[in-house]
Amino acid sequence: MTLLIDYSSLLYRAFHSLPETIPMRGVYGFLGMLARLLLDRRPEQLALAVDDDWRPAFRVTALPTYKTHRLSDEPDPVEADEALGRRLLGALGFAVVGAPGFEGEDVIATLAARARGAVEIVSGDRDLFALVRDPDVRVLYPLTGVTKLLVVDEAEIGRRYGIPGRAYGDFALLRGDPSDGLPGVPGIGEKTAAALIARHGSLGAVLTSRSLSPSIARRIDAAREYLAAASRVVLPVASVPLPPCALALPAAPAKPRLARQLAREHRLDAAVAEAGARRAGPAVVEVPEAHQDQPRGLDGTVGALEGEAAVGQLRRRDADALQQNTGFCDLSRAHPRVPLDRPPVHDRAGGFLEGPQALRKIHRE
Numbered sequence: 001m002t003l004l005i006d007y008s009s010l011l012y013r014a015f016h017s018l019p020e021t022i023p024m025r026g027v028y029g030f031l032g033m034l035a036r037l038l039l040d041r042r043p044e045q046l047a048l049a050v051d052d053d054w055r056p057a058f059r060v061t062a063l064p065t066y067k068t069h070r071l072s073d074e075p076d077p078v079e080a081d082e083a084l085g086r087r088l089l090g091a092l093g094f095a096v097v098g099a100p101g102f103e104g105e106d107v108i109a110t111l112a113a114r115a116r117g118a119v120e121i122v123s124g125d126r127d128l129f130a131l132v133r134d135p136d137v138r139v140l141y142p143l144t145g146v147t148k149l150l151v152v153d154e155a156e157i158g159r160r161y162g163i164p165g166r167a168y169g170d171f172a173l174l175r176g177d178p179s180d181g182l183p184g185v186p187g188i189g190e191k192t193a194a195a196l197i198a199r200h201g202s203l204g205a206v207l208t209s210r211s212l213s214p215s216i217a218r219r220i221d222a223a224r225e226y227l228a229a230a231s232r233v234v235l236p237v238a239s240v241p242l243p244p245c246a247l248a249l250p251a252a253p254a255k256p257r258l259a260r261q262l263a264r265e266h267r268l269d270a271a272v273a274e275a276g277a278r279r280a281g282p283a284v285v286e287v288p289e290a291h292q293d294q295p296r297g298l299d300g301t302v303g304a305l306e307g308e309a310a311v312g313q314l315r316r317r318d319a320d321a322l323q324q325n326t327g328f329c330d331l332s333r334a335h336p337r338v339p340l341d342r343p344p345v346h347d348r349a350g351g352f353l354e355g356p357q358a359l360r361k362i363h364r365e
Contacts, residue, residue: 001041001044001117002043002046002111002112002115002117002119002120002247003047003119003122004046004108005034005046005047005121005122005123006049006104006108006123006128007030007048007049007050007051007086007104008051008054008082008104009104009123009124009125010029010030010033010122010124011082012026012078014028014029014032014033015029015077015081023267024080024081024084024267024268026081026085027081027084027266027268028271031268031271031272031274032271032274033145033146035271035274035277036145036146038275040146043249044249045115045247045249047095047097048095049097049098049105049107049111050098052098052100052102053102053103054067054103055067056101056103058101058232059233062232062233063182063226063229063232065181065182066182067180067181069181084266087258088259088272090254091254091262092250092253092272092276093250093252093253093254094249095245095246095247097111097242099241103236105125105128106236107240107242108123108236109128109238110237110239110240110242111247112137112238113238115136119136119137119138120138120139122139122140122142122149123141123142124142126141127172127235127236128236129152129157129168130168130234130235130236131238132152132153132154132157132165134154138153139151139152153165154166161194162194162195162198163194163197164197164202167202169235170203170204170206173203173227173230173234174188174196174197174203174227175190182233183226185220185226185227186222186223187215188216188223196212207220207224253276
């Protein structure tokens, strides 16, 4: 099995979920999640897909509103963690894969298309649901760290959205996604979009149908130009010009001296040792005696302190930021301004809430 991990998605979750008292908490948390995934999923191949461009020019050209609300003159607080994580993971020998002008989701789509055999994608980005193909490709959507993952296959897409399992991309084009600056077709909400795709099977069939009601037909006709542009934005690109990538799990660190140096400089020895222990080979470093009390893993992974002992230490460091369980803290409690695509916000029936609905639910809580 090939495991494709959305690096930015998990790194940002870790950064915003852990207390500031943990050095380089984004990298620390990501290493803990990586260790847990290696232990639980047992992949034969692994790639960490990175955003070399989080707002690619080809998407902005197609739809200038794409992610405009995320532009800021303020420095990105996760930038240092993101850069360190890339260096450290590369030094450990893991395949860190990116491409200039493309997002991590495009890298994942391309690697999934190239893969032989089963593929599992770990990401909190629902755009990747468009890649689901039984029995080969499914998405593991984090609900609580990576200890509780929603397995998204064609049956889950059908159950959750009431559409054919391979039609999520078409459904997303009609519905839109305010968190990415994508308005969708005016007057076509999630329920109508799902009903249209369920009835006709695909967006192409909707566009050529002569059986639409007059009001729906007018809305679709008025949005044809938008839909053509959005198709170049919403759907992950599966043809990124990546060179051949060696995705086998490393038997040993690629650059052991650099890995050791970065781990010690940033007090990540224990987390690196834990991730290293889950590789095919031995850990890159031993935990220095001075760091023996540092929790090694997250989400219940075994470290210098195990299970509840490790989580208990994190709770004592920042009781307000962590939940009273063995998962990551709830972002909606730790940070009032929550990125709308992570973590998922659910309605009472267990469905995803999006955009303003998610914010209203968070504020009510």
